[in-house]
Amino acid sequence: MHLDWSALGQVTAVSVGVTVAVVVVFALGVLGLAQVESASEKDGGTHALGLAQAWLCFLACAAVVAYGIYLIVPQFH
Incomplete structure (x- = not known):
């Protein structure tokens, strides 16, 4: 059995990067709602x-x- 460690590392890096980006964007959305609440x-x-x-x-x-x-x-492709 052969593992392509480079590909595994790339998948891990992209997964962590996208996860962090989604969490940051979601937090900015919650911040926007907090601004609406404080303004009201x-x-x-x-x-x-x-x-x-x-x-x-x-x-x-x-x-x-x-x-x-x-x-x-796969049915969506």
Whole structure:
């Protein structure tokens, strides 16, 4: 049995990198929601920039998950 250690290392590095990136983007989305919440507590209004940030970040996370499912399920190819 032969293992291609270089390929295994590349897969590991990409997996860790994408995982960290998705966690950071999701955290930025939660930060955007927190900005909306703090703006509504202060003056009763909404903070459109925070809401847009949250939606874009969550949409990016959903796109990464959908792409991962696309890569895993062979019927989608």
